[in-house]
Amino acid sequence: MIEKVNDKKIVIANEWSALKKFTDARIALGKTGVSVSLKEVLKFKMAHAHARDAVFSLLNIDELIKQLSSFRLPVYLLKSKAADKHIYLRRPDLGRQLSDDSVNQLSSTNITYDVSISITNGLSATAINNHAMQLLVLLIPMLASSNISIAPICLIENGRVAVADEAASLLNAKISIILIGERPGLSSPDSLGAYITYNPKVGLTDEARNCISNIRKEGLQYKQAADKTFYLIKEALRLKLSGVTLKENSDDTFKLS
Amino acid sequence: MAYKYTVHNHIYTFNDLKALLAKATPYRSGDALAGLTADSYEERIAAQICLADLPLSTFLNETIIPYEDDEVTRLIVDTHDKKSFSLIESFTVGELRDWLLSDAADTHTLQQLQFAFTPEIVAAVSKIMRNQDLIIIAQKCEIVTHFRNTIGLKKRFSTRLQPNHPTDDTKGIAASIIDGLLYASGDAVIGINPATDNPAHVHLLLNLLDAFISKFSIPTQACVLAHLTTTIELINKNAPVDLVFQSIGGTEKTNSSFGINLSMLKEANDAALSLNRGTIGNNVMYFETGQGSSLSANANHSVDQQTCEVRAYAVARHFKPHLVNSVVGFIGPEYLYDGKQITRAALEDHFCGKLLGLPMGVDICYTNHAEADQDDMDNLLLLLGAAGCNFIMGVPGADDIMLNYQSTSFHDALFVRKVLGLKPAPEFESWLMQHDIMDDKGNILTSHKFQQHLTEKFISA
Incomplete structure (x- = not known):
């Protein structure tokens, strides 16, 4: 005979749950048998759902172009050679190259610039939709007030970090900055990364870049991110280099390539 | 050296050992990204059959990355245990698979053979195995x-x-x-x-x-x-x-x-x-x-x-x-x-x-x-x-x-x-x-x- 269960306290909580205040890690989850409670399982699944949705999210192009127009800079809408997200995930090489049409749009001119700004969805368009403008409204005036010239802005669909090298070199810019949606974590589906590359050209790899990572509401704040980016741009222009030889204190934990 | 296998009058040619290994590999996106995968299901199995028939000595005679160019190849060649290899020398890759599954290949014997195996031999035999083979043989190994x-x-x-x-x-x-x-x-x-x-x-x-x-x-x-x-x-x-x-x-x-x-x-x-x-x-x-x-x-x-x-x-x-x-x-x-x-x-x-x-x-x-x-x-x-x-x-x-x-x-x-x-x-x-x-x-x-x-x-x- 199974006795009727009256005790609803099935899940055993952990007496050390006070430790939770020291970390966002999923500690002191309690247990039923050897397993975690359904409440925690569903919390985890919802976080994963947010991360998955972020990977397949789309750039809010009309809204972004409208907002970017406030900077009174021309905006190019470009594409990488990765035609859709599924190809993008399998073929990082295609995400690093501009489509032929996009290359034609950036046809060579004799004008040179200090800085080219590219924006691409990367692995989270949500990150761009949420944070790109917020960062640029701080950064662009800082550049302008230091007489750093800015090329037309490139909004690129399905790009990897290196796609900005091609765009910036076609625009004759000394420095390439790319804002890109980072690989979503369970607790960070909308984390924005900024990569800075001096003398951008096709074929460069990560060691040539400086990265500012984890730009989001719960992570690195817009003001700090803009200050850091501005500092790195000035240093890169002064020293004529970027990457491992350009020292900074960013806590970049992983890189997109 | 090229390796060949014929299926229904179609001759599949694999230009060298590394191409054969790549084409015999169960499909994965990284090999596709590298442009190394078989072009069809048939070609993949043809490569696996061809690989299964290779004598193990082939792997000692043909390096997949030249000895002169790569210190990992040099390490593999220089630390190969020829004495224990003589115990399995007569096998083809396919025979090695069958033997590894046999009761003769017990924990102790497998320990004795560790340096008879080169990475390429082990990779080759894994490519023709099913998941259950990979599990039951690994379970026999005890590495403490x-x-x-x-x-x-x-x-x-x-x-x-x-x-x-x-x-x-x-x-x-x-x-x-x-x-x-x-x-x-x-x-x-x-x-x-x-x-x-x-x-x-x-x-x-x-x-x-x-x-x-x-x-x-x-x-x-x-x-x-x-x-x-x-x-x-x-x-x-x-x-x-x-x-x-x-x-x-x-x-x-x-x-x-x-x-x-x-x-x-x-x-x-x-x-x-x-x-x-x-x-x-x-x-x-x-x-x-x-x-x-x-x-x-x-x-x-x-x-x-x-x-x-x-x-x-x-x-x-x-x-x-x-x-x-x-x-x-x-x-x-x-x-x-x-x-x-x-x-x-x-x-x-x-x-x-x-x-x-x-x-x-x-x-x-x-x-x-x-x-x-x-x-x-x-x-x-x-x-x-x-x-x-x-x-x-x-x-x-x-x-x-x-x-x-x-x-x-x-x-x-x-x-x-x-x-x-x-x-x-x-x-x-x-x-x-x-x-x-x-x-x-x-x-x-x-x-x-x-x-x-x-x-x-x-x-x-």
Whole structure:
């Protein structure tokens, strides 16, 4: 005979749950048998759902172009050679190259610039939709007030970090900055990364870049991110280099390539 | 030399051994990215049949990356045990598969043959195997290592406690360590991925781990997964280094992209040995590998990613490591696209490593841009538990908040131990029971004096 269960306290909580205040890690989850409670399982699944949705999210192009127009800079809408997200995930090489049409749009001119700004969805368009403008409204005036010239802005669909090298070199810019949606974590589906590359050209790899990572509401704040980016741009222009030889204190934990 | 096989009057030609190995490989996205996969299902099986008929001696006569160009090839050739190889010399790859499954290939015999096998032979035979073959043969291998405890015994299953924190906050890390210990995790190693490679900072984390292990007499070992140059520098400053970590790959060029070579690995190994911190043994290296690292570094020499991976195991075994961890799903969907590919690769890596004599563990994991979820990880966890995997990761709630990927949780390890009747490393098991963290049936106790002791000490600190 199974006795009727009256005790609803099935899940055993952990007496050390006070430790939770020291970390966002999923500690002191309690247990039923050897397993975690359904409440925690569903919390985890919802976080994963947010991360998955972020990977397949789309750039809010009309809204972004409208907002970017406030900077009174021309905006190019470009594409990488990765035609859709599924190809993008399998073929990082295609995400690093501009489509032929996009290359034609950036046809060579004799004008040179200090800085080219590219924006691409990367692995989270949500990150761009949420944070790109917020960062640029701080950064662009800082550049302008230091007489750093800015090329037309490139909004690129399905790009990897290196796609900005091609765009910036076609625009004759000394420095390439790319804002890109980072690989979503369970607790960070909308984390924005900024990569800075001096003398951008096709074929460069990560060691040539400086990265500012984890730009989001719960992570690195817009003001700090803009200050850091501005500092790195000035240093890169002064020293004529970027990457491992350009020292900074960013806590970049992983890189997109 | 070209290899040929005919199916229905169509002659498939494979230009050389590395092309044959690549075309015979079960499909995965990384080989497609590298342009190395078979063009059709038929071509793949034709390659597998052709590969099965190759005599093992072929692999001694044809190097897939030239001896002159690559120090990993030189290591493989120069450390090959010709004497024990004579026992299997007459086999083809296919016969080796059948023999490995036979009762004649028992634990002891397989141990004798470790250096008769080259990475390429082991990779080749794995390519023609089904998943169940990879499991049942790996289960026969027993690779045991020692530092402060004994890892890899049959019927034992260990975990690396991975208490990462996005800013390396020592209190945050310590909170995760306490949680892990109280869930019986951490016998393989307590290993932190630091957020930065700054030596002073890594030193601080090493001191934290050393304090934990010595204050509570935990029979385990510590590691901060910094670059080996950082760790060597810290050893010279008398930092408490138990295990030296390094990522390694299967080609010289891959290793140079990691900023290392064989002589640097030797220097690190010697430095760690000089500290003599192990109490019951001196396996002092902790290596991580993963399919796709060579391609990602443009260093694959048109060799398929699984064969490159197995060559990394030749590097690893030269230094008698305590732990080798294939971070199978970490590198991303461009190399292993979904749960099926991750599962296959993990079973291959575990099997190949074990046959070559390595204490293999697997980071059963995926990133959020891969087609995988926790159900895939549950399946793989059970398969690797059955295969006799030495260790997996223990991450709070399976969610690594620093590296932003999902691995296995403390609870996951308890699940697989329970379902398969496995126990932690013996010394660690005794320690858990001594502190009433676990009872003699392997059940976790949640209310006991030790947790009060640990947390009080910590919060008042």
